[in-house]
Amino acid sequence: xxxxxxxxxxxxxxxxxxxxxxxxxxxxxxxxxxxxxxxxxxxxxxxxxxxxxxxxxxxxxxxxxxxxxxxxxxxxxxxxxxxxxxxxxxxxxxxxxxxxxxxxxxxxxxxxxxxxxxxxxxxxxxxxxxxxxxxxxxxxxxxxxxxxxxxxxxxxxxxxxxxxxxxxxxxxxxxxxxxxxxxxxxxxxxxxxxxxxxxxxxxxxxxxxxxxxxxxxxxxxxxxxxxxxxxxxxxxxxxxxxxxxxxxxxxxxxxxxxxxxxxxxxxxxxxxxxxxxxxxxxxxxxxxxxxxxxxxxxxxxxxxxxxxxxxxxxxxxxxxxxxxxxxxxxxxxxxxxxxx
Numbered sequence: 383x384x385x386x387x388x389x390x391x392x393x394x395x396x397x398x399x400x401x402x403x404x405x406x407x408x409x410x411x412x413x414x415x416x417x418x419x420x421x422x423x424x425x426x427x428x429x430x431x432x433x434x435x436x437x438x439x440x441x442x443x444x445x446x447x448x449x450x451x452x453x454x455x456x457x458x459x460x461x462x463x464x465x466x467x468x469x470x471x472x473x474x475x476x477x478x479x480x481x482x483x484x485x486x487x488x489x490x491x492x493x494x495x496x497x498x499x500x501x502x503x504x505x506x507x508x509x510x511x512x513x514x515x516x517x518x519x520x521x522x523x524x525x526x527x528x529x530x531x532x533x534x535x536x537x538x539x540x541x542x543x544x545x546x547x548x549x550x551x552x553x554x555x556x557x558x559x560x561x562x563x564x565x566x567x568x569x570x571x572x573x574x575x576x577x578x579x580x581x582x583x584x585x586x587x588x589x590x591x592x593x594x595x596x597x598x599x600x601x602x603x604x605x606x607x608x609x610x611x612x613x614x615x616x617x618x619x620x621x622x623x624x625x626x627x628x629x630x631x632x633x634x635x636x637x638x639x640x641x642x643x644x645x646x647x648x649x650x651x652x653x654x655x656x657x658x659x660x661x662x663x664x665x666x667x668x669x670x671x672x673x674x675x676x677x678x679x680x681x682x683x684x685x686x687x688x689x690x691x692x693x694x695x696x697x698x699x700x701x702x703x704x705x706x707x708x709x710x711x712x713x714x715x716x717x718x719x720x721x722x
Contacts, residue, residue, distance in 0.1 A: 421481075424488045431458070432474045433488070436481040440488050441472065450491060451520040479519075483512035490525055499525070501532040507553040507598050511565050518569040530571060530722075537562060537577035539715055541703040544577070544670055557595035559586065560603045572713075573722040579609070579710040583617035584671055591617075616709040620702070621662070624669050627698035629658060631691035638691070642684035650682035669702055 421440045429441035447454040467474040486509045490499040517525035535551055538544050559581040566574035594604025630636040632655040641647050680688045
């Protein structure tokens with residue numbers, strides 16, 4: 383066997399030199415985060431702990447947080463896990479919340495006795511939503527119940543409460559049903575959803591249901607596609623139920639054999655039906671928002687027709703409310719209330 387000479391071995395290739403790394407301009411390097419700033423709204427000089435969100439620091443009282451929130455109580459006992467920075471001798475705990483939300487929440491928590499959040503005097507949606515969102519997250523039960531009751535007054539679970547709702551109890555804006563719907567899903571308050579979806583179907587133009595609307599802060603709000611489909615299907619089915627059931631006494635679905643004056647009553651019903659169809663021209667169901675002028679209708683028909691029509695309409699209206707969640711592919715009211 384021929385021995386290989388060392389001079390016959392393949393020459394090891396010299397590797398190409400690595401490119402020189404240029405430090406480049408300072409702007410190409412990862413910038414340091416800007417220093418945190420004090421909140422002008424929530425900064426108690428004698429506070430004992432600092433919460434920081436989105437670069438804004440809030441100096442508050444550890445005891446108030448721990449006494450009202452099981453989450454904060456556990457967090458402060460175990461440790462925040464967010465470093466051990468201190469400012470003014472106070473531990474800085476960083477939380478991942480919207481700074482404006484946290485400001486509203488902390489002011490409501492530290493100004494008890496409804497001095498900061500006083501339903502129904504307080505109507506700001508941003509404030510109410512922030513308190514429901516963070517009182518749910520941090521388990522501050524008295525604030526959560528207060529905010530939930532406030533919002534539930536506009537998005538109730540019973541027809542009786544619906545009849546008593548005051549639309550201005552919370553700041554009015556076009557996308558409000560969308561905003562409350564998303565807030566309810568985020569916080570797990572499922573019982574708000576059917577009335578929210580009904581108002582989406584009843585008060586929002588079909589194009590806005592599809593494309594969304596600007597919220598109170600200018601940010602775009604849009605339902606998810608499954609919710610859009612449920613809203614549009616529910617809208618159509620409610621419109622059918624309105625004509626066939628709630629106003630069946632006008633459309634002929636309700637037969638009244640004991641009418642005292644058929645020609646007169648039938649003629650009156652036809653005229654009222656034409657008026658109803660004109661009012662439904664925008665395609666909104668309006669089952670729970672249309673105010674039918676029963677007093678004027680009573681003057682146009684016989685007593686038998688009036689009593690039978692009124693009772694039948696109210697019966698169907700209640701029955702539709704009782705099954706309202708099903709129109710939007712949701713569980714029954716009982717399940718939604720239990721899960722909230």
